[in-house]
Amino acid sequence: MAKKSKYDAALERLQILLVETQHWTIDQGRKTVIVFEGRDSAGKDGAIKRITEYMSPRQTRIVALPKPSERETSQWYFQRYVPHLPADGETVLFNRSWYNRAGVEPVMGFCKPEQHAQFLADAPSFERILSDDGIVLIKLWLDISKAEQARRLAERIEDPLKRFKVSPLDAEAQARWEDYSKARDRMLEETDHNHAPWTVVATDDKKIARLNIIRHILRSVGGPGAAAEAPDPEVVFPASKSKGRLAP
Amino acid sequence: MAKKSKYDAALERLQILLVETQHWTIDQGRKTVIVFEGRDSAGKDGAIKRITEYMSPRQTRIVALPKPSERETSQWYFQRYVPHLPADGETVLFNRSWYNRAGVEPVMGFCKPEQHAQFLADAPSFERILSDDGIVLIKLWLDISKAEQARRLAERIEDPLKRFKVSPLDAEAQARWEDYSKARDRMLEETDHNHAPWTVVATDDKKIARLNIIRHILRSVGGPGAAAEAPDPEVVFPASKSKGRLAP
Amino acid sequence: MAKKSKYDAALERLQILLVETQHWTIDQGRKTVIVFEGRDSAGKDGAIKRITEYMSPRQTRIVALPKPSERETSQWYFQRYVPHLPADGETVLFNRSWYNRAGVEPVMGFCKPEQHAQFLADAPSFERILSDDGIVLIKLWLDISKAEQARRLAERIEDPLKRFKVSPLDAEAQARWEDYSKARDRMLEETDHNHAPWTVVATDDKKIARLNIIRHILRSVGGPGAAAEAPDPEVVFPASKSKGRLAP
Amino acid sequence: MAKKSKYDAALERLQILLVETQHWTIDQGRKTVIVFEGRDSAGKDGAIKRITEYMSPRQTRIVALPKPSERETSQWYFQRYVPHLPADGETVLFNRSWYNRAGVEPVMGFCKPEQHAQFLADAPSFERILSDDGIVLIKLWLDISKAEQARRLAERIEDPLKRFKVSPLDAEAQARWEDYSKARDRMLEETDHNHAPWTVVATDDKKIARLNIIRHILRSVGGPGAAAEAPDPEVVFPASKSKGRLAP
Numbered sequence: 006m007a008k009k010s011k012y013d014a015a016l017e018r019l020q021i022l023l024v025e026t027q028h029w030t031i032d033q034g035r036k037t038v039i040v041f042e043g044r045d046s047a048g049k050d051g052a053i054k055r056i057t058e059y060m061s062p063r064q065t066r067i068v069a070l071p072k073p074s075e076r077e078t079s080q081w082y083f084q085r086y087v088p089h090l091p092a093d094g095e096t097v098l099f100n101r102s103w104y105n106r107a108g109v110e111p112v113m114g115f116c117k118p119e120q121h122a123q124f125l126a127d128a129p130s131f132e133r134i135l136s137d138d139g140i141v142l143i144k145l146w147l148d149i150s151k152a153e154q155a156r157r158l159a160e161r162i163e164d165p166l167k168r169f170k171v172s173p174l175d176a177e178a179q180a181r182w183e184d185y186s187k188a189r190d191r192m193l194e195e196t197d198h199n200h201a202p203w204t205v206v207a208t209d210d211k212k213i214a215r216l217n218i219i220r221h222i223l224r225s226v227g228g229p230g231a232a233a234e235a236p237d238p239e240v241v242f243p244a245s246k247s248k249g250r251l252a253p
Numbered sequence: 254m255a256k257k258s259k260y261d262a263a264l265e266r267l268q269i270l271l272v273e274t275q276h277w278t279i280d281q282g283r284k285t286v287i288v289f290e291g292r293d294s295a296g297k298d299g300a301i302k303r304i305t306e307y308m309s310p311r312q313t314r315i316v317a318l319p320k321p322s323e324r325e326t327s328q329w330y331f332q333r334y335v336p337h338l339p340a341d342g343e344t345v346l347f348n349r350s351w352y353n354r355a356g357v358e359p360v361m362g363f364c365k366p367e368q369h370a371q372f373l374a375d376a377p378s379f380e381r382i383l384s385d386d387g388i389v390l391i392k393l394w395l396d397i398s399k400a401e402q403a404r405r406l407a408e409r410i411e412d413p414l415k416r417f418k419v420s421p422l423d424a425e426a427q428a429r430w431e432d433y434s435k436a437r438d439r440m441l442e443e444t445d446h447n448h449a450p451w452t453v454v455a456t457d458d459k460k461i462a463r464l465n466i467i468r469h470i471l472r473s474v475g476g477p478g479a480a481a482e483a484p485d486p487e488v489v490f491p492a493s494k495s496k497g498r499l500a501p
Numbered sequence: 502m503a504k505k506s507k508y509d510a511a512l513e514r515l516q517i518l519l520v521e522t523q524h525w526t527i528d529q530g531r532k533t534v535i536v537f538e539g540r541d542s543a544g545k546d547g548a549i550k551r552i553t554e555y556m557s558p559r560q561t562r563i564v565a566l567p568k569p570s571e572r573e574t575s576q577w578y579f580q581r582y583v584p585h586l587p588a589d590g591e592t593v594l595f596n597r598s599w600y601n602r603a604g605v606e607p608v609m610g611f612c613k614p615e616q617h618a619q620f621l622a623d624a625p626s627f628e629r630i631l632s633d634d635g636i637v638l639i640k641l642w643l644d645i646s647k648a649e650q651a652r653r654l655a656e657r658i659e660d661p662l663k664r665f666k667v668s669p670l671d672a673e674a675q676a677r678w679e680d681y682s683k684a685r686d687r688m689l690e691e692t693d694h695n696h697a698p699w700t701v702v703a704t705d706d707k708k709i710a711r712l713n714i715i716r717h718i719l720r721s722v723g724g725p726g727a728a729a730e731a732p733d734p735e736v737v738f739p740a741s742k743s744k745g746r747l748a749p
Numbered sequence: 750m751a752k753k754s755k756y757d758a759a760l761e762r763l764q765i766l767l768v769e770t771q772h773w774t775i776d777q778g779r780k781t782v783i784v785f786e787g788r789d790s791a792g793k794d795g796a797i798k799r800i801t802e803y804m805s806p807r808q809t810r811i812v813a814l815p816k817p818s819e820r821e822t823s824q825w826y827f828q829r830y831v832p833h834l835p836a837d838g839e840t841v842l843f844n845r846s847w848y849n850r851a852g853v854e855p856v857m858g859f860c861k862p863e864q865h866a867q868f869l870a871d872a873p874s875f876e877r878i879l880s881d882d883g884i885v886l887i888k889l890w891l892d893i894s895k896a897e898q899a900r901r902l903a904e905r906i907e908d909p910l911k912r913f914k915v916s917p918l919d920a921e922a923q924a925r926w927e928d929y930s931k932a933r934d935r936m937l938e939e940t941d942h943n944h945a946p947w948t949v950v951a952t953d954d955k956k957i958a959r960l961n962i963i964r965h966i967l968r969s970v971g972g973p974g975a976a977a978e979a980p981d982p983e984v985v986f987p988a989s990k991s992k993g994r995l996a997p
Contacts, residue, residue: 021413028416034823061417063319071311074570079778079837081882087831093823127878134871138825165269168276169309282575322818327530327589329634335583341575371633378626385619386577517909524912557913559815567807661765664772665805 012212019219020059022233027060027096029228034093036140037226040102043147044185045178046157048208050170052147052215053098056222060096069100082106082124083131091140103128107192112184113177125195132201142201143225145218146193146244150252151182153209186253193244203244205251217241260460267467268307270481275308275344277476282341284388285474288350291395292433293426294405296456298418300395300463301346304470308344317348330354330372331379339388351376355440360432361425373443380449390449391473393466394441394492398500399430401457434501441492451492453499465489508708515715516555518729523556523592525724530589532636533722536598539643540681541674542653544704546666548643548711549594552718556592565596578602578620579627587636599624603688608680609673621691628697638697639721641714642689642740646748647678649705682749689740699740701747713737756956763963764803766977771804771840773972778837780884781970784846787891788929789922790901792952794914796891796959797842800966804840813844826850826868827875835884847872851936856928857921869939880944887969889962890937890949890988894996895926897953930997937988947988949995961985 030037039056041049057065068089077085083103091097106124110116116124132142149157158175161167178185197203204221208214217240223230242250278285287304289297305313316337325333331351339345354372358364364372380390397405406423409415426433445451452469456462465488471478490498526533535552537545553561564585573581579599587593602620606612612620628638645653654671657663674681693699700717704710713736719726738746774781783800785793801809812833821829827847835841850868854860860868876886893901902919905911922929941947948965952958961984967974986994 017414024414024416036823059414059417062317069310074572076570076836079780081831081834081879081884083878084831084834087825087828090825090828092820123881127881130874130878134827134874135825137867137871140825166265166272166307168272169307284575322820324588324818327532329583329586329631329636331630332583332586335577335580338577338580340572375630375633378630382579382623382626383577385623388577513910520910520912555910555913558813559913565806662761662768662803664768665803665807 012216015216016055016212016219019216019223019233020055022223022230023056023219024059026223026226026228026230027064029230030096030226031061031064031094033228035226036091036093036138037096038091038099038135038140038142039096039222040099040104040142040144041147042101042104042108042145043206043208044149044154045172045175046154046161047147047149048211048214049100049147051211052218053100055215056219057098064095066091066095066097067100068097068102082120082127090135103131104192104196107196108185108188109174112181112188113174125192128196129198129201132196132198136200141226143222144201144203145221146189146203146205147208147214148205148252149208151179155179186251189251193247197244205242205244205247207240207250213237213240260464263464264303264460264467267464267471267481268303270471270478271304271467272307274471274474274476274478275312277478278344278474279309279312279342281476283474284339284341284386285344286339286383286388286390287344287346287470288352288390288392289346289348289395290350290352290356290393291454291456292397292402293420293423294402294409295395295397296459296462297348297395299459300466301348303463304467305346312343314339314343314345315348316345316350330368330375338383351379352440352444355444356433356436357422360429360436361422373439376444377446377449380444380446384448389474391470392449392451393469394437394451394453395456395462396453396500397456399427403427434499437499441495445492453490453492453495455488455498461485461488508712511712512551512708512715515712515719515729516551518719518726519552519715520555522719522722522724522726523560525726526592526722527557527560527590529724531722532587532589532634533592534587534595534631534636534638535592535718536595536600536638536640537643538597538600538604538641539702539704540645540650541668541671542650542657543643543645544707544710545596545643547707548714549596551711552715553594560591562587562591562593563596564593564598578616578623586631599627600688600692603692604681604684605670608677608684609670621688624692625694625697628692628694632696637722639718640697640699641717642685642699642701643704643710644701644748645704647675651675682747685747689743693740701738701740701743703736703746709733709736756960759960760799760956760963763960763967763977764799766967766974767800767963768803770967770970770972770974771808773974774840774970775805775808775838777972779970780835780837780882781840782835782843782879782884782886783840783966784843784848784886784888785891786845786848786852786889787950787952788893788898789916789919790898790905791891791893792955792958793844793891795955796962797844799959800963801842808839810835810839810841811844812841812846826864826871834879847875848936848940851940852929852932853918856925856932857918869936872940873942873945876940876942876945885970886945887966888945888947889965890933890947891952891958892949892996893952895923899923930995933995937991941988949986949988949991951984951994957981957984 041053043049053067057067066089070085073085086099086103089097089099106116106121107128111118111121136142158178161170161175193203206214206218206221217236220233220236221241223233224235289301291297301315305315314337318333321333334347334351337345337347351372354364354369355376359366359369384390406426409418409423441451454462454466454469465484468481468484469489471481472483537549539545549563553563562585566581569581582595582599585593585595602612602617603624607614607617632638654674657666657671689699689701702710702714702717713732716729716732717737719729720731785797787793797811801811810833814829817829830843830847833841833843847868850860850865851872855862855865880886902922905914905919937947950958950962950965961980964977964980965985967977968979
């Protein structure tokens, strides 16, 4: 009980700071994009839920796109993401993003190897143009261990409330673990750039992960958020320092 | 503590039933629209949050439209709501809806009296066409007493987490209480029809209101939901039986 | 050659009047919808081209929707037409419209008989709400004889410039001539209402049809258009007076 | 008369070839973007009209965006153009494009000099990603002399059919002639790249310009179009060879 209280209290303090920080971004007309990537069950939904819980519904959008339609599949790859980019003062959280083409798509064979390679070459250019336009782009990779993922996926199947979270792809997450690791490593290697760096978060402990994600976001956005406690460097670290620290 | 547990347990049972019921509506391809109306602070956001918490993100949409743009203002009044109507298997929850024109707009002088009257005449026709198309339309009026609203609005101002809920219109909610009552009565009188009836919910006790709203929705949607306990007739009742029971 | 000049001169005079009339509708903020219906090759494209040739590109839209997507098919029938309705000062020309469900769909078996019947019952309600909103709705049925249609469809196949006009449905237009006649008669019977009447145009002579369509539109829109010569009552007449005058 | 016939005959032959070529692009699923830029009255509308006259209405789109809304102005600069990019088999003609920011915007002071510079730096990256995606991008600069523009703008004012072509910016086109020349030169200099080169067209003779534009498009798209006669190198030439040949 004591521990839970402590987490709740810490979360609430950070949520208040998120509210204050968003007041500032709205006032300043700053545009923010936060990309959440990570293996299945790494905690993207839960983190997004806590971050946005008290944020302004009008200036915040969570974007979780469904499978592309046939028409979309034939369009420019980035096209279906672009309409969701923020206007002045808006914060957009992508729950999975254009980086599908660096993870699930190549691993599951939903795109061709040359499309994968092309994407890895184009993504930094695309993001640089967004960044040139004044969009603050925060890219998070939520890392999870193989054992913890197995535990969560099993738990999910048992829980009648999580029925809509269960997906036919869940089984593949464990079966193709190494392929996903390789895809992740290549993505972090090729798309980590100054104007849009990757930040890694260790998420085996969900609550600690959430608090540290919020701290990282607050300090990245700036304004009142700059006053946030620094995230724990064991939990949140730049991709450039992730050597040997990612789930193998 | 004991009481809280009881609510939590009851809510969870109903949420499980919502999940099962949505599986059925998806399977059957049924289209559902739930309209949430009510005075400010009557508990729309909180009810929607609990209802949708475990529903399928892909087949559920919450629609809370911002103020119309100048262009939208000049278009057909219902036009900006129509793109959000459900496809097969989808459930759409409107957090405020086209009924703005039967409440805040005439009360605050944002529309002309003849636009108000025209809307009250047109809404039943509009809804009948939707209903003819197979859309199940559930319209909820969340009723609250003047004293409870005053309490909630005051509380909101104190809470740093509710900063984005505070609006310049809050003060008007109490100041124009009677005008809102009259607008509500006229709306319930003129737009309560067989194909799209109004259901009233007494919300001074938020938790009791939430449980009963979910029971009403489950039984209205049908399928596995038909097995839900009947809502308390003191809390949830048809507009046609609301005489003398609405906050004056 | 002399005759062609006369048509060109008359057309130009009417186009100038269209320009003046549109200046007036823009100035007045009037919303106009013109629905073009009629059998294949009845001259819809050609008429729309002449009407819009000099109209304001910014305040004029031609809407010719493709086949509905699977998702659209499962939505409210009118839903995909609604986003194209006009804002203040705009004129929208529908090249085929929601009346697909009163013609090609029932004749070709693309909808069920009960959907056809439901549509015929709902269309007048839908149009009345638009009309209540101040939209001027002009519905034109371009009528053509069986022999003239046969001639045009044959000509089309020969012309390398009309390759994109040729459709697999062309053959059905003649083969199912009587079914189309019956569907037309039922449509005119059930959806001709005071707030949105049908006007029939005899189009076997394309040029005469075009001039008279424009005259009818000008006089229906009003303002400077009211000064247009009356259309020839042998060419343009209300559905209510079409008995015995439609292609059998 | 003889000369007119020759033009009409040549145009028709090219239009037939456009139809055949589009059949091929649809069949091959090729995506094509044609950007039309040039000073006011340089003949963009007329050229687009002839090119698209017999093309497939379903696979061809003409995009002429209105002034951006306030919200659009605050979004990523390229954002409002992206939804119009082609799907497989589609041809999109932009009547003015993102290059507004290299012409009218800096000349008229609608953007800041650093936004102008940023755009010139970003456009080639943006276009390269499109090109990597398989979009064939044809960029045309329609060049006109100062005297011919003066003549056309004057004529426009007299013609009651061209009332909607007259714009308050027309007067500025002549008054700021040199500024527009400088902006054009800088644009051609900085945004002419291998993957998206600029082609210049001399348009003082409209008909000759149209025929040569179509020839250039046909040969750029390929397939049956490759058989088109080469455009006249005095009328159509690459930006890289435009030194001393552009209207001063």
